[in-house]
Amino acid sequence: MTPDTLTRSYEDLSTDEGFQFRFHCERCDAAHVSRFQPDPPDAMDGPLAPVGGLFAGVGSGEPATSRPGHDGALHAAIAEVTEEFQECPRCGVLVCGDCWNRALLLCQKCAPGVAARGHATTPRSA
């Protein structure tokens, strides 16, 4: 599993309040939504946090995807869903646990052919 695979198959649900991502299984379209990550993190609420409305409007005009914490949040989300999703080494699709054959380490579509014959030819339609 490479993080790059996951980055091509997510929906960005980030808002002004924080970051969240939805990842899709490429076989059955099941979605897994990552944990919501508040931005700024709660840890930043303290004596030094800006008080009042001075900074309240700053974030709203700025797309969530361009905020500094976005990349880190995306990586954290990917790390979270790599436990749910697997990349099939044969056809390269990203699949959820239901579409993954844990015994053969292939997606369910590829797995039967492999199980039947030691080395099935890989259909390449693309």
Ligand SMILES: [Zn+2]
């Ligand atoms: Zn699936």
Ligand SMILES: [Zn+2]
């Ligand atoms: Zn496959």
